[in-house]
Amino acid sequence: MHTAQPxxxxxxxxxxxxxxxxxxxxxxxHTSSTSRLIAEESAIxxxxxxxxxxxxxxxxADLEDFxxxxxxxxxxxxxxxxxxxxxxxxxxxxxxxRMWLNGDRAATLAARRRAISGPVGCGLCGIESLEQACxxxxxxxxxxxAFHARDLLHAMQALSPLxxxxxxxxxxxxxxxxxxxxxxxxxxxxVGRHNALDKLAGAIVSEGRSASDGAVxxxxxVSVEMVQKAAMIGAPVIVAVSAPTALAIRTADExxxxxxxxxxxxxxxxxxxxxxxxxxxxxxxxxxx
Numbered sequence: 467m468h469t470a471q472p473x474x475x476x477x478x479x480x481x482x483x484x485x486x487x488x489x490x491x492x493x494x495x496h497t498s499s500t501s502r503l504i505a506e507e508s509a510i511x512x513x514x515x516x517x518x519x520x521x522x523x524x525x526x527a528d529l530e531d532f533x534x535x536x537x538x539x540x541x542x543x544x545x546x547x548x549x550x551x552x553x554x555x556x557x558x559x560x561x562x563x564r565m566w567l568n569g570d571r572a573a574t575l576a577a578r579r580r581a582i583s584g585p586v587g588c589g590l591c592g593i594e595s596l597e598q599a600c601x602x603x604x605x606x607x608x609x610x611x612a613f614h615a616r617d618l619l620h621a622m623q624a625l626s627p628l629x630x631x632x633x634x635x636x637x638x639x640x641x642x643x644x645x646x647x648x649x650x651x652x653x654x655x656x657v658g659r660h661n662a663l664d665k666l667a668g669a670i671v672s673e674g675r676s677a678s679d680g681a682v683x684x685x686x687x688v689s690v691e692m693v694q695k696a697a698m699i700g701a702p703v704i705v706a707v708s709a710p711t712a713l714a715i716r717t718a719d720e721x722x723x724x725x726x727x728x729x730x731x732x733x734x735x736x737x738x739x740x741x742x743x744x745x746x747x748x749x750x751x752x753x754x755x
Contacts, residue, residue: 467534467549467672482506483527484635505635507657509560512536515572525631525638525656526561528665529554532656533563535668539695543571546671603694603721608678608702613646614744615726615734618681618705622729624650625683631655632685641666644705645680659686660695667699677701688714688727697721703742705729710737 484503491498508526512519512533519542524532530552537543548571555562567575621644627633629640632655641662642653652675654665663684670677681703682696688710694717696704704718706727715737718725724742728735736743 467546467551482508483525483631503634505631505637505657511560511562513562513564514542514575515566519575522658522661524658524661527631527656528654528669529561529563531654531665531668531672532661533565533668534672535664535666535670535695537565537668538671539664539667539698541698542575543567546668603697603717603723604700606678606697606700606702606722608700608722608742611679611702612742612744613681613703615736615746617646618644618703618726618743619729619731619734621650621681621683622705622707623731625653625685628653629655629685638662640683640685642683643670643675643677643680643701644683650683651675651680659684660691662686663692663695667695670699681705687711688718688725690714690717693717693721693723693725697723705734 484505486501487504488499488501491500506526507523509521510524510526510529510532511521520536533552534546534549537549538546543549548568550566550568553564555564625640625642628642628650629638632638632640638655638657639659639662640653640655641659642650643666644650652666652669654662654669656662656665663682666682677699678701680701682701682705684692684704684706686692686706687708688704688706690711690713693704693714701723703724703726707729708727710718710725710727715725719738722739724739725737726734726743727737
């Protein structure tokens with residue numbers, strides 16, 4: 467895959483992830499005039515072979531990863547090599563991620579190609595039917611894989627200081643990949659939780675890595691689209707700080723994904739496929755009780 471990204475575009479993206487804004491703050495019973503860093507939000511158009519497929523609002527950073535990850539998790543491509551080239555274009559209205567697909571993939575996409583505008587972090591952009599929105603998830607295997615619950619909780623605790631943009635703005639989501647031996651190896655952030663996961667997926671496949679031997683960490687709630695996207699990259703475990711939806715639980719169960727959510731310092735809940743989570747002895751349920 468060839469990437470064309472002028473230095474000016476790269477610098478512009480780095481500088482435009484947040485801005486400083488004045489505020490009148492009331493804290494601790496006192497009012498003060500101050501300023502704070504605010505996360506930027508930009509229109510991001512994803513185009514394939516010259517035609518727009520989706521327009522979303524998101525954080526203007528890691529857009530190559532976003533393009534690859536969105537293409538993969540939405541089933542437009544099966545592997546990163548099916549994207550011949552990516553070019554990032556900036557204008558006064560936002561950013562454009564121009565992708566050119568190889569051969570058969572371009573022909574397959576032509577049937578569903580159209581321009582769509584969605585809200586922040588829209589997880590169903592480019593979906594044209596209820597069948598597509600509720601599609602059966604890819605089946606994740608990962609036989610024999612098991613992680614200690616305490617290690618997964620420690621990973622969630624370790625994620626916070628790695629969220630560079632969120633430390634400045636306190637308003638963006640993160641998706642990260644954790645490996646039991648290497649720890650957290652990748653972190654991506656965005657104002658949209660779906661976008662953050664797409665960026666993570668793109669980074670994983672672009673670097674030739676596998677998600678089958680670790681866990682995806684999320685700082686958001688878990689909706690069905692998040693489970694579908696994790697399944698597309700073969701992630702066997704999802705750990706999230708907030709609760710899942712009922713459909714997300716059913717989808718994770720069908721996909722064979724272990725879903726550990728409401729992961730906080732004082733505990734967690736394992737909702738599907740608990741065989742991959744090794745519980746502390748004192749917390750393990752007793753047979754017959």
